[in-house]
Amino acid sequence: MTAPLPKRIIKETERLQSEPVPGISASPHDDNARYFDVMVEGPGGSCYEGGVFSLELFLPDDYPMCPPRIRFLTRIYHPNIDRLGRICLDVLKNNWSPALQIRTILLSIQALLGAPNPDDPLNEAVAKQWKARENQPEAIKTAREWTRLYANK
């Protein structure tokens, strides 16, 4: 567990601190520089607006050959995020590329909040609500409600 930290991770971490992405913060743990506490603000105009969501991010030993592992810690009502906070997002799986970075991945996650994709669901129940035209207002109301309840600053 004491292998030196790759330069790329050091550089990414420094840049995350010195030029933070608006609405996103990521800070490494003091005792494990591969483990980050992440905060993502719900995008304006979405049903997650006003919420601050906390996530955990871990860079595996083979990063950047493999994607970072990311999970929502805050409860969220979203068709592509399951009860355990796991995220269904192509760039975190098959479409990962070592040219992507922590910041680009977090931006993708923020974009996913702004544009839920119920056609590629991880959370079947939520996706079903989201897809049925007559239920959609209800689903969006629930998402707003959960944001207010769980994603407080």
Add this chain to the structure above:
Amino acid sequence: MSGYDVEHSIPAEQKEQPRRRPDLSTFFGTLDLVDTSGTRQPQNEHALPLPRDVSAAFRNLANAFDMMRGPATAHEQGNNDLLEQLVQSLMQSAEHPPSEVEGVSDEFIEQLERVPKKELREEQSCPICSNPFLEDTHPLVVRLPCHKDHMFDLECIQPWLKLNPTCPLDRKALVKKKVPPPPSADDEDAEYDDMYA
């Protein structure tokens, strides 16, 4: 949110194994059996690795990661959840093995265009390790065929290409479907003689 162990009703005493580094030699042994890229191409062009060997490669790696998990301390709970996900996805691949490992051949990597040092500029860096090429006194930089600006340290791009035949910058496929090299006439004669002499 309740913890992973609670959700999966894992009793506490199962978490007492000591943490240690996994031994990956079994994994690489089984990987050898299923890697069919380049010169590792089997003699029979239609031969595919046995699904059980492909399964074994994934399962071995899953076991190694599983061992790495070790005991859960409150602090590292998160990491262990993530490792568990990885183990599960590997086990899933073991259940439904892909018919081939997809990476490019060693020959493909050897034939990539090398970029001479005098062509490299100060501000150019490797998209994978993000270090400027010229920081290295003897940079070994290759250019992928998809675009003239898609340059990488050979050392960085190689492990990626061995598993994924795509450019990290534009995801373009770098190889067409694998075509076995046509056997030369001499080879065939030699084989013929062997069998019927």
